[in-house]
Amino acid sequence: MICIRRMTAHDLPLGMRLKSQAGWNQTQADWRRFLAMQPEGCLVAELDGVAVGTGAVTAFESVAWISMVLVEQSVRGRGIGKALLNQALELAAELGCASIRLDATALGQPLYESLGFVPQYELTRYAGVAGPVGSTSSSAPIAVRVARSADWPAILHVDNVITGTQRSKFLSRLFAEDPAAVRVFEHGHRITGYFTLRHGSDAVQLGPCIAETDEAGSALILDALSRYAGNRVYWDLPSDHFAAVQIAKSASVSPQRQFLRMCRGVGVNENRNGLWASSGPELG
Ligand SMILES: CC(C)(COP(=O)(O)OP(=O)(O)OC[C@H]1O[C@@H](n2cnc3c(N)ncnc32)[C@H](O)[C@@H]1OP(=O)(O)O)[C@@H](O)C(=O)NCCC(=O)NCCS
CATH class of the missing domain: 3.40.630.90 (Aminopeptidase)
Known part of the structure; x- marks a missing residue:
């Protein structure tokens, strides 16, 4: 069963492990900044009680950014990314954000398209x-x-x-x-x-x-x-x-x-x- 919960400082090792697995450049300071900016926006996905994914929503008045969407490699393709995104979108709506933005990797793009995100430009x-x-x-x-x-x-x-x-x-x-x-x-x-x-x-x-x-x-x-x-x-x-x-x-x-x-x-x-x-x- 997939369950999404709030991330806390105790989950930093998970965040660091998943970002390293994906070859990303973030540090603990980056994770801590996300937690400080929007504590309720930092999410952990659990699969049968085991933490296997992360995501973050940060609201800037009417604009929300979704980031740090990471799922443990061995359990990808089981709907965990989608569950994280659905929770993130729900939170963004609760925070009153009319625009939701993100920078998609090639792996994330199909997931985001399936949830109604449209391309703006490439970086x-x-x-x-x-x-x-x-x-x-x-x-x-x-x-x-x-x-x-x-x-x-x-x-x-x-x-x-x-x-x-x-x-x-x-x-x-x-x-x-x-x-x-x-x-x-x-x-x-x-x-x-x-x-x-x-x-x-x-x-x-x-x-x-x-x-x-x-x-x-x-x-x-x-x-x-x-x-x-x-x-x-x-x-x-x-x-x-x-x-x-x-x-x-x-x-x-x-x-x-x-x-x-x-x-x-x-x-x-x-x-x-x-x-x-x-x-x-x-x-x-
Ligand atoms: C992107 C990522 C988070 C997706 O997580 P996931 O748990 O495998 O995604 P899901 O199983 O929830 O898939 C959701 C949907 O996207 C589709 N999808 C997921 N990855 C896909 C891929 N590589 N190619 C095509 N479709 C894909 C699934 O088929 C599913 O579609 P459906 O609902 O129509 O069946 C995961 O691949 C990951 O952690 N990648 C490395 C980090 C990364 O690039 N993150 C994205 C940052 S923008």
Whole structure:
């Protein structure tokens, strides 16, 4: 029998085991952030009393993200993923979310399609060891500086305008975890973009990097590639983001895999030209 229950901190070893089995990059800190952001949204699936699956729903006002959908390899194809998703959708409805979004892997896509999710656009993960990007790097970092706490409202504003989502409960945690990692692009005393990152188990996940202009986005990314030179990085960006793809092509990173951003319900008005790096396939 399949039973879905709430996840607690005691389930972190399960979460870590399943994400490692799937070859994902999350750490315990990522799981703890999900638990802190939306405790009732973190789910465990049990099959005959044995914990074998996870999933998370995070609500940002009217927009919910579903993520961390993982089922133990040996028991896949028995309806556990679907049961997790049904519970997640029920929770999202209870939380008043009209839009449900996720980034699907190839394995997850058929499941999500069967539940009414429709494709929006593809993201490509670029992976490799970061290094400075030659020709443009000399002028890039000039307007990029470390973020200060006074920048917080402006950062949130840029994020909200570009993503169409009120992500403060995610971003505030991310920034508090590693304030020194947060950079902003300032143009005429106005912040037009920001960058931060997460340290994953396999690579540094660049992003989110959100910018109102190509000037801001490219400067923030070039600055990050240069500062994290020598580190293995993942950089997830919309596959058709021309300006970002040009930088990726001249950097020492190459396409590793794709995700399909999908939505169920009301569409979200986002500007994906401003999405210079996704936060990873979890929260947009
Ligand atoms: C994706 C995943 C969670 C699916 O879990 P699962 O327990 O095997 O899924 P279910 O058994 O509930 O399948 C649900 C439906 O999707 C279909 N489905 C599941 N995996 C499929 C696959 N690889 N190809 C085609 N259809 C598939 C099933 O046939 C079923 O359809 P039905 O209800 O019409 O019979 C699991 O494969 C997994 O953990 N993969 C690795 C991590 C991952 O990629 N997660 C998705 C993140 S977006």
